[in-house]
Amino acid sequence: MSDNGNSVNIEKSAYHHGDLRAALISHGLRILSERDAESLSLREIARAAGVSATSVYRHFPDKDALMAALASEGLAQLAAAQHAAADAANGGKAGFAATGRAYVRFALANPALFRLIFASPASACAGEAEAMTFLRQNAAATVGRDMDDPATQALVIHSWSLVHGLAMLMLDGQVPVQDALIDAVIADPS
């Protein structure tokens, strides 16, 4: 709580109307595009945004709070990428496969953010609800089934597991990262 006049002034001019929170998240996402979440600190985010650490604490009391916000933003971006892919494929079964490919490609393009979305304990509950809702609706719409049907639930988790596992195995260097392999694995191989 010991901001000097100068840093307060910088914040006032640069961040109106609560934009600082968005700026902090944006800087966090940029840092996550370069390296993983462990080494990221609130102090670094403050420096990147040109504000005091105290100003950051007003929005994110600790690192977990910032990580939860970054995970939530990452999940929104992942969902947007899947929506866009489904739309581009004109929905239906082709659209459903397209959302799967978009999921894996998002993970490969944003490894640290993808890991954060699913590994962050703080985001696990919110994450499940949001991601599950989208996946469920998508799967149910595709197969024309009732969302409360246990078979639909199994299908949704089957599809999610498939793309999540492929993404993790590629990120962890267990399976070669090849675009054609993503297509082949997600297409029904039977």
Added chain:
Amino acid sequence: MSDNGNSVNIEKSAYHHGDLRAALISHGLRILSERDAESLSLREIARAAGVSATSVYRHFPDKDALMAALASEGLAQLAAAQHAAADAANGGKAGFAATGRAYVRFALANPALFRLIFASPASACAGEAEAMTFLRQNAAATVGRDMDDPATQALVIHSWSLVHGLAMLMLDGQVPVQDALIDAVIADPS
């Protein structure tokens, strides 16, 4: 290199013929069954085995070397669990599904070890070779296909991704841990 006579004496009596390495791995696995790999140290393993840190360094020059050995032992246990499951189901398509269920159940029973097998950069190369060989042979035998066929490769990675993803989503709290759900997801849901 400053073992006192007492600790040398303990080692001589307790660990003949290179058994210390096996004992250290065994203590490492026990500790991993209680908590995750990050907090595990060579010093702790030494204490658990009742030997000096110097004695541990003879077998494992650093923590990465111990982690690689634990990951390799974990992979062997995972493969053994899958073999046993396939045998119990008398092989074939039922046996293949059984290996998938065994994979997920192994992950749930050994979360820290499972994560170590797949996340450890030190073990990634050895891990891929061994696990891939088993999965490939298993899948090829089940579907009666040539292992060099690209379609077989896609099928193998499809099956691996499915069970790996389900295991990770359950471990990370994204999907409820339910035995019936494992069965439903691994059974062909189409």
